[in-house]
Amino acid sequence: MAAQPPLGFGLLDCTHLPFNHLTGPIYIKEGDSTPRFGMFILPQHSDAEGFAERGVLATLADMVAGRSLVIASNFTLGCFTISLNLEFLAPVPQGGWxxxxxxxxxxxxNVAFVACDISYDGNVVMQANGKFKQFPHADLR
Structure with missing residues (x-):
């Protein structure tokens, strides 16, 4: 049986974003002032040593920053990444949430500045800071 995300997390619908099928599944917990996102590090996300590929963490940070801006705009603004700076602080083992x-x-x-921390087992393992260009868009739910 596949691992289950923590209570309150539901599967994020990424059907309109085909690339995210390669990096997911990604889960979301809404209801707080800021949505939380999560995922398990599966075998396809891991390097030869059994840790998360840094590219997977970078992709998650980029997606979460952008999606958070879309949610904050009540799904009326899209965005694209201008720049994303990453600091990898610790490895995440395969199977980790x-x-x-x-x-x-x-x-x-129309430029937003966003910070994103990725945590594993209560510790920050990656920090990201980025600039995102926002633009009017049809409903992005």
Whole structure:
């Protein structure tokens, strides 16, 4: 039987984002002021040593930052990544559950500045800071 996410997390619908099928499944917990995202590090997300590929963590941070901006806009603004800076602090073993949130820490016109921490077992394992260009978009639910 597949591992189950913690209580309150549901599967994030990414059917409109085909690339995310390669990196998921990704889960979301809403209801707090900031949505939390999580995923298990599966064999396809792991390197030869049995730890999460750093590219998987980078992809998750990028997706979570962007999705958080879309949610904060009530699904009326899309965004794309201008830049994303990453700091990998510790490895995540295969099978591990990771969680992340994104925080908007600045806005200049249609450019948003976002920070994202990824945690495993209560410890931050990666930090990301990025700039995202926002634009009007049809409903992105």
């Amino acid at each position: 990771i969680e992340t949130t994104a925080k908007l820490y600045g806005q200049q016109g």
